Amino acid sequence: KAGVTQTPRYLIKTRGQQVTLSCSPISGHRSVSWYQQTPGQGLQFLFEYFSETQRNKGNFPGRFSGRQFSNSRSEMNVSTLELGDSALYLCASSFIGTANYGYTFGSGTRLTVV
C-alpha cells in the first residue's frame, strides 16, 4: 500500500514569507501528526490532528498552524518565516485503535529559510 506522502520535498523561502506543507496519510489512517527536526533541538512534536480536529499542540509559536481535511490529508503552515524555522518537517500517520499501534513517517519536507 502507498505510504505517507509529503510535498514538496524541498523548499527555499525568504525570511518573512509563509509556507504551506502537505501530508497525505496512509489510506485509512485518520491521525496525522507533525514533527520538526533540527540539529540543535532534535525531533520535536508540532501538532496532531484526528478527524479534522487538532487534539494536541507542541510548544511552538502561533506562527505554526495546521489543518486536516475530511479525507485525512493535512497541511501545516508557517507564517512570517524566520531563519530558525529551517528544518526537516516530518509528518506521521497512524491508525488509532489497532493492536499494531504505530506511526509511519513520510519522507519529509526540507525547508530552508534564507
Added chain:
Amino acid sequence: ELKVEQNPLFLSMQEGKNYTIYCNYSTTSDRLYWYRQDPGKSLESLFVLLSNGAVKQEGRLMASLDTKARLSTLHITAAVHDLSATYFCAVDTRGNNAGNMLTFGGGTRLMVKP
C-alpha cells in the same frame, strides 16, 4: 515534562562487536518505538514495543522494554557496516486533549567500522 534520554549519543564500533543503546524516560508509558534514520532521510520504523517485558528482534537488532524501570534497550549483535545510521527511541504519551504524541530521545549516531 517528559524527558527521554538516550546514551550514548555517539557510538563508533568495530564490525563484529556487540553493543547496547539505552533509552531512559521520565514518565509512565506503555508504548515505545525505535526508529532508524539515514543521513538526509526520514525515520524508518524498527520496533514497536507495546507492553512491559516486550522483546522484539529483527536481524542483528533486538529491542526490549521495561516500563517499571522506564528503560528500553536496543542491542546490536555482531555489527555490520550497513547498520551505520542514527537511532532514535520515542515514547508515546497521551496529551491533554486525548491525542497521542511522540517524545524523542536525542538520537544515537552509530558508526560501524570495518
